[in-house]
Amino acid sequence: SIAIVRDKKNPDRLLMMMLAARGGYISGEEISRKFGVSRSAIWKQVNHLREMGYEMESSTRLGYRIFKSPDLLFPEEIWSKAELSFLGDRIYYYSTIGSTNSEAKRLAQEGASHGTLIIAEEQTRGKGRMGRVWTSPRGTGIWVSIVLKPQIMPSEAPKLTMLTAVAVTEAITEKIGISAGIKWPNDVLIDGKKVCGILTEMSAETDVVNYVVIGTGINVNNDIFPDEIKDTAISLKIAAGNAVDRIQILAGFLERLEYHYKTAMARGFEPVLNEWRKLCCNLGKPVEIVTRDGSFTGIAEDIDEQGALIVKKTDGKFERVLSGDVSL
Numbered sequence: 001s002i003a004i005v006r007d008k009k010n011p012d013r014l015l016m017m018m019l020a021a022r023g024g025y026i027s028g029e030e031i032s033r034k035f036g037v038s039r040s041a042i043w044k045q046v047n048h049l050r051e052m053g054y055e056m057e058s059s060t061r062l063g064y065r066i067f068k069s070p071d072l073l074f075p076e077e078i079w080s081k082a083e084l085s086f087l088g089d090r091i092y093y094y095s096t097i098g099s100t101n102s103e104a105k106r107l108a109q110e111g112a113s114h115g116t117l118i119i120a121e122e123q124t125r126g127k128g129r130m131g132r133v134w135t136s137p138r139g140t141g142i143w144v145s146i147v148l149k150p151q152i153m154p155s156e157a158p159k160l161t162m163l164t165a166v167a168v169t170e171a172i173t174e175k176i177g178i179s180a181g182i183k184w185p186n187d188v189l190i191d192g193k194k195v196c197g198i199l200t201e202m203s204a205e206t207d208v209v210n211y212v213v214i215g216t217g218i219n220v221n222n223d224i225f226p227d228e229i230k231d232t233a234i235s236l237k238i239a240a241g242n243a244v245d246r247i248q249i250l251a252g253f254l255e256r257l258e259y260h261y262k263t264a265m266a267r268g269f270e271p272v273l274n275e276w277r278k279l280c281c282n283l284g285k286p287v288e289i290v291t292r293d294g295s296f297t298g299i300a301e302d303i304d305e306q307g308a309l310i311v312k313k314t315d316g317k318f319e320r321v322l323s324g325d326v327s328l
């Protein structure tokens with residue numbers, strides 16, 4: 001398995017330059033002038049990009065250009081497409097991993113900083129909520145975990161998950177013009193089927209959060225799903241009718257996430273929770289709530305200031321649900 005660790009301040013400079021040219025040529029002379037290296041050193045670096053999967057054209061007259069990218073979520077691809085101020089300052093990129101969430105927790109224990117991203121092309125033990133498995137085949141989706149160190153009370157953490165669901169939903173609409181909705185607590189749906197799931201894990205003491213890991217799985221170019229979920233899952237490709245650029249979706253998602261995060265830390269969660277309410281497809285509707293202790297039905301009235309779902313039961317009593325699932 002290939003693992004790459006990179007800091008935004010110290011990227012692969014040739015790759016950044018070639019990506020900025022967006023398929024256009026950059027002359028060998030310009031490269032050696034900017035980097036102060038010889039023509040043969042450039043040749044070596046170009047071949048390194050070729051080994052990474054970039055198809056490079058080289059012409060003595062015009063220089064170098066990328067004519068085909070490998071469709072991989074390399075850190076430089078993210079930095080060159082997303083405008084971010086702290087998110088992704090350090091990125092861990094894995095070809096294969098068990099679970100990006102497990103790796104993120106391990107790195108956070110070892111002191112990984114606020115905004116660190118852990119990305120994998122494939123997860124062999126992808127984790128879903130409530131002990132479920134998250135199918136994460138190679139190169140099809142976005143399997144990413146984000147380490148955050150927010151100054152909030154542990155009880156506020158669920159709102160970060162809701163914020164993340166809003167960011168994913170907005171990115172989908174913004175980038176491919178397909179309308180998506182949120183099912184409480186944080187599933188993103190298209191046509192009533194799940195396109196994204198979020199698993200937040202936290203390390204906290206009584207009144208302080210050490211770190212939060214927000215794991216997000218977005219089905220982007222999946223063509224098929226395992227039998228157990230084939231009727232309830234969807235990918236952006238299936239919804240759009242054509243393959244979707246994963247980098248573009250990831251970049252949009254991270255930008256929206258950073259925006260809402262900064263706003264929430266500066267002015268509170270109310271603005272993003274209002275967005276969540278608008279995007280939620282359960283509110284005002286009949287729901288069946290499934291928790292560990294059993295299930296009940298009622299009308300989903302609203303969410304409270306902690307992100308709990310307020311359900312008006314058939315007997316008229318209100319129930320506050322902090323964790324569970326909505327079926328129906």
Ligand code: BTN
Pocket residue numbers: 098099100101102123125126127128129130132134136142143144145187196197198199215216217218
């Ligand atoms: C859910 O059950 O809806 C949550 C699914 C979360 C999946 C993502 S993929 C990246 C991260 N790593 C994991 O092992 N799980 C999350």
